[in-house]
Every structure is written in structure tokens, then in C-alpha cells.
Amino acid sequence: MNQAHASLTVTDDTGAPVTLPAPATRVVSLAPHVTELLYAAGGGARIVGTVSYSDYPKEAQSIPRVGDNKALDLERIVALHPDLIVVWRHGNAARQTDKLKALGIPLFFSEPKHLADIPASIDKLGALLGTEDTARAASTAVTRDIAALRAQYAQLPPVRVFYQVWDDPLMTLNRDNVFSEVIGLCGGVNVFAAEAPRVPTVSTEAVLAANPEAIVTATPGATKPDRPLPALDRWKQWTSLTAVARGNLFGIDGDLINRPTPRLALGAAQLCRDLDLARKRR
Template sequence: MTRLLRLIPFTCAALLACVYSFSAHATITVTDDTGAPVSLAAPAQRVISLAPHVTELIYAAGGGSKLVGAVSYSDYPPEAKQIPRVGDNKALDLERIVALKPDLIVVWRHGNAQAQLDRLRELNIPLFFSEPHQLDDIAATLGKLGQLLGTSSTADAAANAYRQEIARLRLRYASRAPVSVFYQVWDQPLMTLNGTHMISDVITLCGGRNVFAKLQPLVPTVSTEAVLAANPEAIITASAGATKPDTPLPQLDTWRAWPSLKATARNNLFAIDGDLINRPAPRLAQGAAQLCEDLDVARSRRPAGEP
């Protein structure tokens, strides 16, 4: 009996070692934004980001040191500018990607050409597709990336902080008097976003109403006449932030040619830093806060007696 008791500590230690060894090598599986499972035998160590918002998500999730490649305009946080480039959202350098030997590639489906995505699949490198559509999806993506990167504690903390910021905005603005909004993506041709886009979710968060929410596809083209008929109370677009695009962003001054348009008559033509409002990453909370403030300005400019 004495000998048996002496063996118990060693037996327990051996069992714990086996459990640790199993957990350390257990397969990590998450579901990406296309609904597909993504499995890794161990946390990713060499990651490539194929969208600027993905780069921001990976840094926020605690995996910045594991990034070995990124596309153009991956410029936040500042250290992201030093990551080797592997092309942009129009053309990827597939040879460069292969040479970097990634064990995980995080892809933006709508930003990367389908033909090149098909070639990436042929490389048999795990792909995680990032395509968040609602505000809450950003926090969920942070959690999933944390699992894939082995940085869950950092990722979960970032997700919780983001959720709290969005919850504060929702509590403050969502029940305020509705403001009809036209969100202008581009001016020639005139383009907007429908109700399934994340920016439309931001508009709703702020107590706004997307006047073209029911249109298809995700980024529909509209006519000037359609905007005039909708007569939005506010028109919003993205301005150039720290990232300067190759082509100028759409301007709102052209709407001053229609002084009877409600948004023009009340000077409710707003531009928000494109890096904050266009990228589905944690900084979107800052862009949302700006949009909410702009809609509050629009409310303050209503004629006396108008609800």
C-alpha cells in the first residue's frame, strides 16, 4: 500500500503530461464568414493578410508579430507598414505568397479576384474568409482569429472592448428620431450600399434609415433622380483618411446644385474618415461615433415643430 501511495504522484504527473501534450496538439477549428470550417493542427505562425481591414483585425487579436505578408494600404497600426507586400486587392503576387511559406491566409472575398482565390485554394494553404456584414461580426471575427493564432486572451479582450463601445453608442442613439440617409460610395457612376452592408448597420445603430436599404446588389448603382425622389435628410460619404487612395474619393459638393434637396437645404452633407468607416475592424467604432454625431447635427437643424 505504501508503495502504491508513493506511485500516485508520478502517475498523476504522467497523466497531466499526456493531457497537456494532447491539448497542445489538438486541432483548432473555427468557421469563417462563408460558413466553411478552417482547421489548423497548431496555432498559425506565418500569416498573410489579403485586406487592410484583415491586417487591423490580426493586430487587434494579438497576432501582428506573426504577419509575414500583407496587401497594399495595410497601414494600421503604423508597424503594419513594414510588412512585406504581396500585391493589392486587384492583383496578388502568388509567387511571393508561396515563397513566404504561410500556414494561414486571411482573405477578403469581395476584394480579391475570384480567379486568384481559386489559385490560392490550389496551394492547399488554410484560408479564412473575412466578410463581416454586421457590427457584432467584428467581435466574433476577433475571437476566431485569436483561436487560430493562439492569442485568445488578447483577442477576447479586444472583442469585449469593441462590444462595449458599440453598446454605448446603441444605448445613446438607436432610439432617437430617425434620420433618412443616403450613403454615397461613388459619384461616377453614382453608387450606394444596401441594407445588408455593415455601414447600413452603422446607420441603424445611430438612429438613421438607409433610403436604399432594399436595393440589390450589395453596392447598387442609382440615379440622381432616385436620390432626389428619396429626398434624404442627410448625405454621407467617406473622405480620405491617413490612407490616400490612387483616385479621388467622391465629393458631395455636386448636391449643392439641387437646393431643394433636404440634405442640401439643411447643409447635412457629411464626410467621415474612410479608414474608420470603410474597414470592418475595431476602429469602425470610431467611425460609427462620428456618423452618430453627424446625424445628431442633422436632427438639430430641423425646422421648429418637425419631429
Template structure:
């Protein structure tokens, strides 16, 4: 091979890789694309929201059930749900990037997805800062950095404003009821625990070893939280009963019940690590402020 041909070969290799994009996903793995993603499959509702926030909504060619926000997401073709994926349909969509929920998608199908040879980005933001970082990283993979940065900056600003307003308020002990039968909550290893702290609350089961521990009624009574919070299907009006929390009404000596501090927040605003979590956080902060105001009346 002549020197000229060797130089041309090396130059061609460098040129081909000059625009490669590499980011680190939430599993710690490097994800590299030779060029910005044009056809993306989203395998979690929160991922779909993050992609839209990053400016890539129009590039999502497939999404799972419950990918319903923003409104445009409802028209995206479905490729399964968190229990079962339609791998044949995913292949037929010819994606150049697949974004999955690290602990939400069926583990047995991950190996088959990886065998497709399509770059996979694992998404699981565990902290508020991770949400903004995730938007920026997806923006890098899509080459929509400016729109992504605008979204991540807005989220960071909203959270900072809530923290400045509420984080130094008197503490309120909080039981977050994830599910009522069996009775379940969250420990500190999740983003909503951070939201509770942001609002000046204290998660009474933060120290549990299991990320989503199952509890007894007696354990909650012993913790005697000042407020009980649960997610609801849609926004909850103050005068609307909360069926998931009715079980506590008989325990009138518990502080949360005695003071009427049983709160429901739209589940999509508090269960998805997306920019809308700032709205859920604002609602929780207002609810905990109500709990503080009720102290003077009791």
C-alpha cells in the same frame, strides 16, 4: 501488428490531433490547423487590422497594399493588392495560414491559392457582431485568445454604448454616397447600414436588390434624404469643402442641402469592418445629431 503496437499507433494519432484548432470562417467553411498559426499572410487591409486586434500582428509575414493600420503594419512585406496577388512571393513566405477577403480578392486567383494546400480563412464580416466574432476566431487560430477577447469585448462595449445613446433618437433619413461617378450607394446587406440604424438613421436605399446599386441623380432627389454622408481621405473638418458632394449644392430644395447636412467621415473608419468602425459610428452618430438640431432652425 501486436495489440501494444496498435495501441501506440492510435495513441499517437490522437495525441497529434489533440491540439488541432477548428473554426468556421465567413463562408461557412471549417478551417482546421494542427497547431496555432505562426506565419500568416493577410490579403485585405481590414484583415490586417483584425489580425492585429486579435494579437497576431507580429505573425503577419505578408500583406496587401493599403494594409496601413496600425503603424506597424506599414513595414510588412507586400504580396500584391486586391486586383493581383504575387503568388510566388506568397509561396516563398511559407505561410501556415492565409486570410482572404471573400469578395475582394481576385476570384481567378483563389483556385491557385487553394491549390497551395495552405489553410485559408475567408473573412467578410457583414454585421457589427461579426467583427467581434472574427477577432475571437482569429485569436483561436493564433492561440492568442485572451488578447483577442479583450479587443472584441472593447468593441462590443463601444457599440453597445452608442446603441443605448442614439438608437431611440428621432429617425434621420440618410443617403450614403459610396462613389460619385458613377453615383453609387449600399443597400441593407452590409455593416454600414447597421451603423446607420445604430445612430437612429434610416438608409433610404436599404431595399435595393443590388448590394452596391448604381443610382441616378433623380433617384436621390426623389428620396430627399435629410442627410448625405460620404467617405473622405482622412478626417474632415466642418469648414472643409467636400468635393465628392459638391454635385448636390445646386439642388437647394433637397432637405440635406437646404439644412447643410452634407457630412464626410474618414473612409478607413467606415469602410473597413474592424474595431475602428466604432470610431466611425461615433462620428456618424454625432453628425446625425447635428441634423436633428438643425430641424428646429428650419
């Protein structure tokens, strides 16, 4: 909006309208990815409260905490007098967010499900903050980076990929996740894309039957090629598995692939390089 005091309305990720009488100046972020999106949109200095693991950018580490993904300190949130609360739809307890909604504080539910939702989210938050120009520059950069990767890798010979979310129980992702879209962006094929749950539990036998050419997992930090990946060591006994036989066990910094933020483009670039390495090992 060009007029500083004009009311403004955007649609959140549930499809609900969010209306503010004026750009938000006191924002509470209830998820780490939301904090990153708010900074990208130009609103970092307006975040008055956030949750555990909101650690990027570095400045976010000094923002007061109001809970975590399991429980929120509702009294503390109210005491911060926010004029906007940005909620993680499936990460924050519905009962607590309902209580916040009952207080009349505007809530924006954030849950980007597709790559295109990331720049769209930045633009929407920029509209609510009155920082459209900053937001547009950030969203344009994300769109450009993703498009460049798509142009470079998406049409290359496909690589069958198993993405290991967790090792006990063994869990993966279906096609209804941003990272599954990243796999396709890189010319990969998610071997469990067709599973019904968004985060299905699978058996070792199912992975062996799918025989992926590459196995990928998230790590606590960026991994070097010579650094061990304990979460993937379980597969080394299956020497006939293509991913094991060719050494295609890859780890990527979890913050770059698990958060739907501009940094996902960095995680995508790493995955694309890894899958290209898998092609070269054929």
C-alpha cells in the same frame, strides 16, 4: 485552445471549417481590414506578408507586400511559407485564391457583413493564433463601444440618410452592408436600403425623390466642419433638398467606415454625432 499543440478548428465567413494542427505562426493577410483584425487579435507580429493599403496600425506599413486587391504574387506568398492565409472573400480574385487552396495552405475567408461579425472575427482569428485572451479583450471592447452607441442613439427620432459611395456613377449601399447597419445604430434610415444590389447605382432624380435629411460620404481623411467636400458639391445646386437646405452634408474618414474593424466604432461615433447635429438643425 489551452493546449499549445492541440489541433483547432474554426468556421470562416463562408461557413467552411478551417483546421490547423497548431496555432498559426506565419500568417499572410490579403486585405487591409484583415491586417487590422489580426493585430486586434494579437497576431500582428506573425504577419509575414500583406497587400497594398494595409497601413494600420503603423507597424503594418513595414510588412512585405505580396500584391493588391487586383493581383497577388502567388510565388512570393508561397516563398513566405505561411501556415495560414486570411483572404478577403469578395476582394481577392477567386482564381488566385483557388490556386492557393490547391497548394494545401489553410485559407480563412473573411467578410464581416454585420457589426456583430467584427468581434466574432477577432475571436476566431485569436483561436487560430492561440491568442484568445488578447482577442477576447479586443472583441469585448468593440462590442461594448457599439452597444453604448446603440443605447445612446438608436431610439432617437429617425434621420433619413443617403450614403454616397461614389459620385460618378452615383452609387450607394443597400441594407446588406455593415455601414447600413451603422446608419440604423445611429438612429438613421438608409433611404436605399431596399435596393436589390448590395452596391446599387442610383440616379440624381432618385436621390431628389428620396429627399434625405443628411448626405454622407467617405473621405480620404477626417473632415472638419469647415472643410469642403468636393464629392458632395454636386448637391448644392438643389437648394430645396433637405440635406442641402440644412447644411447636412457630412464626410467621414473612409478608413473608419469602409473597413469592418474595431475602428468602425470610431466611424460610427462620428456618424452618430453628425446625425444628431442634423436633428438639432430641424
